[in-house]
Amino acid sequence: MANGCEIFCEILIAILLPPLGVCLRHGCCSVEFWLCVLLTILGYIPGIIYALYVIVFLHRDEYFSEERRPLYASA
Incomplete structure (x- = not known):
């Protein structure tokens, strides 16, 4: 499971070089x-x-656990 720092680094790289x-x-x-x-x-x-x-958003179920899933997401 990816932690917050990994996701932040991926987002930063995606902004600089998509x-x-x-x-x-x-x-x-x-x-x-x-x-x-x-x-x-x-x-x-x-x-x-x-x-x-x-x-x-794509394949987020693989990276986020049940307790971190937003309230609006369906199971």
């Missing part, structure tokens, strides 16, 4: 990575938004 942040989480041969590269080439801000989405 594809690198996605690569660290999902690997460099994933669809998420290549989509982030494409969005970053088309515009830096869409690349950042997608990278943050991938890091924070």
Whole structure:
């Protein structure tokens, strides 16, 4: 399970270099990575938004335990 410092570092890297942040989480041969590269080439801000989405929201059940899950999340 990722702790707060790891997530903060991933978010910081995703803001500076969006594809690198996605690569660290999902690997460099994933669809998420290549989509982030494409969005970053088309515009830096869409690349950042997608990278943050991938890091924070995609597969969050694997990284957050039940007691840290937000109240609005369904089981």
